[in-house]
Amino acid sequence: MADVPNREPCASPLDLFNSIAAQGELVRTLKAEKASKDEIDSAVKMLLSLKMSYKAAMGEDYKADCPPRNATPESNSGPDATEASEDFVDPWTVRTSSAKGIDYDKLIVQFGSSKIDKELINRIERATGQRPHRFLRRGIFFSHRDMNQVLDAYENKKPFYLYTGRGPSSEAMHVGHLIPFIFTKWLQDVFNVPLVVQMSDDEKYLWKDLSLDQAYSYTIENAKDIIACGFDINKTFIFSDLEYMGMSSGFYKNVVKIQKHVTFNQVKGIFGFTDSDCIGKISFPAIQAAPSFSNSFPQIFQDKTDIQCLIPCAIDQDPYFRMTRDVAPRIGYPKPALLHSTFFPALQGAQTKMSASDPNSSIFLTDTAKQIKTKVNKHAFSGGRDTVEEHRQFGGNCDVDVSFMYLTFFLEDDDRLEQIRKDYSSGAMLTGELKKTLIDVLQPLIAEHQARRKEVTDEMVKEFMTPRQLTFHFQSFCFDT
């Protein structure tokens, strides 16, 4: 999946204006042609979402026949805006001016998704009979689309499958990259469902200065780290786009179907592509969308087109799947459901996502115990006070303290986490002690990951990446054909 920073920031107001005009035209055409309700609804939703983006960029409502004046592109929006008070999130850029990080409640409104509330978490607990994962308990997976529909299906003993992915941009993965995989493994375990993992090496080849061979070699290296998360080989298919496109009788067909139903205007509006972008980038969103449809994997689902897909991912990937959900009813497929996570903060603070190219911005999966200790002590942004005296008197700020944030991700014990929050906030716990606690959690976690990764053989990678049947929970899912 995409996490490339070096592209044009976002669509200009004029581009957006034109996209809205074109989308309005589409809505009128669909209505005139008496298209299905689903299809019209999807197109209208897309129109509304484009109008919202326009308003955010221009500070005023879209008015037909009144194009934006005097082209002041990106003056009020986009990641480069210097005085931006709004957060900005798309697959390539995440920026906020707040040390607490992105305002996720606002993002839910902006993206039109739903909050994962107590009620939904309770329902997951009832359905699976398992205690909800700490990522759910602590709001790290905080937003969803249609998760209730997935649970309806599950409770009716209908199958679903998981889809997540990774854009293999380098050999090095950091702990933040593991978040979706740790959670997906838990989902796989508690629901007992198959999982497909897309390694979008084609995307990395298109966006970065890489050869095809390099991109594919990163796929293999990253796959080892993913496998080391403990996925069940009988229920997991990991695939390289570059390789699987030439091995599947279903994948390319779905890619072409999606590509027929998305215009350049639309991807321009959603992803901010420009006329200078290569046609590979412009058509790539269809390739990230296609695994949302079960017949992209005939070896697993045969020609079934109606198996519900559930996608756990960081919320910056949502634009791809908003597009996918827009297209789905128009090509006769169910919309994928989604579970969105917050971003894993950089050691330097929650204002930005981490960068795989800056070794000090995070803990890497290859770091030694010593490196982990040094990085946390030296680089983890602290919410503590300037002096021990002040700290004891006023207490630290857990909301901006990166070590504390990391503990919310990795310390399993709720009570202990709460105690640390109290003690650090009151000043009873000093920054050095907090950092020591994090180091004590991270060192064995990374060491154990490294030990598991060492046991991942080339043969295992090959087997995970071989298109084949997978096993499922529901007997009804063993097709008779």
Add this chain to the structure above:
Amino acid sequence: MADVPNREPCASPLDLFNSIAAQGELVRTLKAEKASKDEIDSAVKMLLSLKMSYKAAMGEDYKADCPPRNATPESNSGPDATEASEDFVDPWTVRTSSAKGIDYDKLIVQFGSSKIDKELINRIERATGQRPHRFLRRGIFFSHRDMNQVLDAYENKKPFYLYTGRGPSSEAMHVGHLIPFIFTKWLQDVFNVPLVVQMSDDEKYLWKDLSLDQAYSYTIENAKDIIACGFDINKTFIFSDLEYMGMSSGFYKNVVKIQKHVTFNQVKGIFGFTDSDCIGKISFPAIQAAPSFSNSFPQIFQDKTDIQCLIPCAIDQDPYFRMTRDVAPRIGYPKPALLHSTFFPALQGAQTKMSASDPNSSIFLTDTAKQIKTKVNKHAFSGGRDTVEEHRQFGGNCDVDVSFMYLTFFLEDDDRLEQIRKDYSSGAMLTGELKKTLIDVLQPLIAEHQARRKEVTDEMVKEFMTPRQLTFHFQSFCFDT
């Protein structure tokens, strides 16, 4: 390959202006980055070609910083121009106001290709030891790119391969569709080289109101007509894009490589795509380009990237391959060579290409002897005079007579053709007699095609369409790997 008529006519002057500006920028960047000579040359050629298109559309030279005034798009160019004095040719539209058809000499200048002259024809004769095909003798294949390079390679016992294709837009093929295949079969026979035939069913799905299954079924039906032309099963691979993309370890990789090196600005300039086009159309040119590179067919050429490709096709397909030749050096592959044919005229006259959707516009491969007779007598545009008396006195005009044109395509005997030309021009031969001669040539030709097609079994189609090793002339080509 593309022959769809229903799209926006061509790039607007403003689009072209912007494309030129972007291409100019690319040239400057390449020079600044000290790119290879080949790469810079390609980009400069593309720039010149865009500037020529601009001049043709606007009647004046491109001037930087002086965008076209007051947007009068397509006023002087494009297929919809009512007073167009210039011919217009692109993959979707061929239009001329002259009953003699397109001015092909002008087209050679416009496209920057080379004329197939007597000297080149003699060289082909010397190299193959075979009498040149009537399509060469009569200027039906009239233009080329780098054919001398192919012959150099051949004379040095280096291998090359043929690539042609068909866009399966319906079950029905007409005699005009056979022209590239008849000629390609001859090339295969005299040079003894492998051939790949692309059935671009993905393209037809994207451009037309077809399902994937329909498009694929047209592939199979059309493949039978192609096989009936007599191709050697040991030297010919026919492939459906929809099917082969999922069967080849090389095809998609080349598609992505090409897609990385072509921008939306470029395809806009070359093919006239607009922002309202779907992303499938926008990225399709890479799929027509990819078979020009030998490692798209690992089962035939293994991982060899340097086998020269020769593409026989109608000249309206040239824009795809100009783009391909522009990209080739930038991804380390040889440029494909081309042989271009003129268009096969509609029965109604040479002003237009035929349409598969108008049964009276041509002779179809499914026509009965009686239908052929009726169509020729009733619909073939005649160069004869209004009365027999006038005809005897002034003679007919072979330059606009469609029956005579068809004879130049299908009557093998040069002397007899010349005699007919003389007799009809002098008035010694009447229109009815000329038409009778054509009917006598076409009826057995179609009947024999139908008989051969009947013998094409499903198993044969399957074998032609199975990725496999092919046999070659040159021993040096049996790789030792």
